[in-house]
Amino acid sequence: EPEVTQTPSHQVTQMGQEVILRCVPISNHLYFYWYRQILGQKVEFLVSFYNNEISEKSEIFDDQFSVERPDGSNFTLKIRSTKLEDSAMYFCASSETGFNEKLFFGSGTQLSVL
């Protein structure tokens, strides 16, 4: 079965550094999403992306965050000037259409900010 792939699985960074989390969505999917889960807390929606632009974002997704689809296969989440509270598991997901359907999630990137 096709999979959403995320790299790296673990990322450790120093506070104030920039990180880029990478995702390869399923090849025929057109809608892409990022979520985060702080340890012990609920999963939270960050952003949805379609047709090379953000279609919706949450209050969490402020100017510190950006997303990009730099080529036909990758979908990235950039976090500038990381803070301790950015430590979380970040999940990428994709779907074929924007209508009611199941989402396909990657296995996540555990980001630790020291």
Place this chain on the structure above:
Amino acid sequence: KNEVEQSPQNLTAQEGEFITINCSYSVGISALHWLQQHPGGGIVSLFMLSSGKKKHGRLIATINIQEKHSSLHITASHPRDSAVYICAVREAGGSQGNLIFGKGTKLSVKP
């Protein structure tokens, strides 16, 4: 904003038992998802429901739109079903990926 509540928070069962996990929400939705989060953290989508009932293998998901309630049932539970089960809703008018998640139900099935 929607509040998504799941019960129970933790559930321990013996292998073979019938399991029910409940999800309630406060505001009208256009879809409800049931997700499974493995001990390693990865998330798998089990069902997307907008009405009625869906079945896949030993898993059954139902939703009652009027009562704002959904249930996930597992028949003949097995230790490999041990995971966190998460309910997530898409509010009416919201985009597909903009989901509000419950805290999850941690299921442990003992052999």
